[in-house]
Amino acid sequence: MVQFLVKRLIGLLFVVIGVTFITFIVGYKAPGDPIYSMLGFHFTPQAYRTLRHAYGFDLPWYKQYLRYLYNLFTLNFGLSYEYKNRAVVDILAGGIPVSLELGMWALLAQLLIGIPLGAIAALKANTWIDTLSTGSMLVLYIVPVFIVATYLQFVIVQGGQLTGIFWPATNWGTPWSYTWSNLQYKLVPILVYAATGAAYYARMTRTSMLEVLRQDYVRTARAKGLRENTVISRHALRNALLPLVTVGGVSVGFLVTGAFFIEDIFNIPGIANITLSSITYRDYPVIQATTVLLALAVVVGNVLSDILYTVVDPRIKVG
């Protein structure tokens, strides 16, 4: 296991360096000059030269990259171009806890909603329960998350205006705080965010469960006289979840991309929102930092799912 981890970590390092190089080069070669953007209408050659030197743009590209790489490994992402005197790490420090919270609860909701629904659909296959469950999951899977989000916001706002009952349609409240007023902010974005993933897990679980329920060991377990609940939970479901573990790592990637819509529509101050606005303003230090972070999240998610797979299934050996 240790050998496996070391190998994966070394691979992770190369991935990170690769991502940093690509984002650096893309930013370096991108048309436009961030100093001009900063100075705007009030450009003067002197101010341009001063700022250009202050940000290190007068250095050759490889020196800029090496300096960037060094700063990266010392967690110094530099200063934002858009927000004066604000370190990129400070900007990210505001967004990471929010995105983590949103992602964590969304993932949990996906699993807690999707897996039971899928299992029930499999157990009640070809009944109206199966049809209802599968149909609704299909709808949630097909309809883009930004449509669901916008529609729910509309319903909340109109409902509030009609009934006078207030329910927040935007913002996130206080991160990691679960008073009733904070829960009101978080409930809808989390559920919307989880919707597509829950549908996906439900379908995967249903398929996997149906496959497992046909296996000989399940028939044997029933023949032994075990209660149906025990057969399902200890034998069928446990084995049916194995494929979901690999999917879990990939779903981190989906969580990351889905976050862009959710955070934008619900005005949640997370990493995705920071990334979107940094792209608009060509705030390259922030773009580079968030790209590296997001790439890390996906890669770490995959590593974790590989490890989890070996834990769940003793037949799988690492290394």
Place this chain on the structure above:
Amino acid sequence: MRSSKQWLPGLLVLMALIVAGCTSSNNSTSTNNNQTAAPKLQQIYRLGIVANDINSFDPGIASDKNSVEAVMMVFTGLVQLNDQLQVTPQLSTSYDLSPDNLTYTFHLAHNLKFSDGTPLNAQDVVYSLDRALSPTVAQQNSVTATYLGLIKDSAQRLGGQKKTLIGDSIKLLDPSTVSLTLSHPSPYFLKALTYPTSFIVEKSVIDKWGAKWTDHLSDRGGQGGAGPFVVKNYDHSTGIQFVANRNYSGPKPRLQEVDMNFYKTVNASYTAYQDSQLDQSSIPPAYDAQVEAKNNEFHRFNELSIDYIAMNYLYKPFDNINIRQAFALAINKDALTKALYNGLNPATCHIIPQGMAGYNPKLTCPDGAPTKGDSAKAQALFQAGLQQEKLTLATLPPIKITYESNSPLLDQEITVMRQEWLQVLGVTVTTQVIGFDALLQQLTTTVCTQSNLSKCQNKGLQMWAFAWGADYPDPQDWTSLQFGKGAPNNIWNYGQNLCTCAPDQQAVQQEMTTADSDFGSDRISLYQDAEQKLVNDVAWIPMFQRTGTYALKSYVTGVVDNSSTEIPPNDWSKIYITVH
């Protein structure tokens, strides 16, 4: 036997009277214009700011609208603008002007304090102004030269050749008197001084916290400035909460709290407004008509901002006035604004926008045409221009218009104009669509700095779309700064070109220069006369004056719409939440 319930109604009435009496004594019952103020706990005004964060809370650095709005809550300066955009004393009670019109002497009010109770005196004023001119601060915004560049030796200070201007052109005469000496007489200096670059900052806070000092504005119950509010909490992700500054020298705000909430998009902000999470919000263009239908929530004001088309006088064929006028008259601006902006941004021929001091309601468009243009006149002028230049449509030099990318409305605007030029004049205008910073870069190569003007002919940009927003509410900002001799913004080479009309343009420039140092009543009429000549010369093709709109809940009272979009510091005492 009597029912035990007979005494109940009387008791209920008595209780109601008691409760009503208690309620009325605990709640705020001050009224203004028959609007009863809501209880103190409800005096929270929630604004939606469309931004991820403000760019800077430092008055010496802030230059964008959102940052300026936040800065003006916490800081203030020697003078300020009222809601009529007139200069009024703020931290100073009066000022004197020397006979040569070069030196302003400001007399500070008594017992001034920063928000943390620290006394504020002339030492703080000279420190703040000198700090704003220091290279360390000024290089972070590049607007300092615009607003404080009139101070003598400011260029050397900005360039680092002078370590300080204190004792030089910025003088501390006594603890409550400061003098500022200008490089040349400038009637608009006081207006420029109202910009946040000149605001007074607390040196001890800056010395303690260095570059991060604005992250500590909420410490010790609020510190750093002398404005009407202090920072209660500043979360870079979600927004800023302000509470009233108990040490404010002006009339105290009635609101208990003002929350500036950050919203990434105007749609998100407006959704929050509809959901009653905000009391004020910008309006997505698609909702303008809907909100306007609720008349008491819709607010519209003229922004001091003009969108225009510029043509380089050194680039053929735009060295010919007839051809310039033809291009201007071929455009139906009325139809354009109706189609693109639902008529919200009024078509204009003005260079000095409505709402700005010096606005001339009697100004006429080129050749007396209306804003909807005049196709027949355009064609006649075009033919006359071609004849003068000995050109035909076939031999007309190619014409290209450059404009910024990522602007769908601008794209549509240019497309329509190109169609009109083709239909009316028979001229095909090509396009170059580039990023904003690339556009700025190309503009710097368009202005001619050579003594031999022919070396600049047909160089740089030929025609482009741009906009200008007021730096300060003075016509100088729209005339001399844009078209004056040697003006940094004279990118179109007005008065410095090979046109036979150049001497006339130089005469207009001289008129503007005279107005710039005229402290008398003729000043405005000089600018207006110059403006009419600029319009006749088609120095710009002004297209629209931008209109700002926002939604404001009807229970917020006291907000006065003005073209500067900023609430003067003393006006916060008039704003409050009514019972709703």
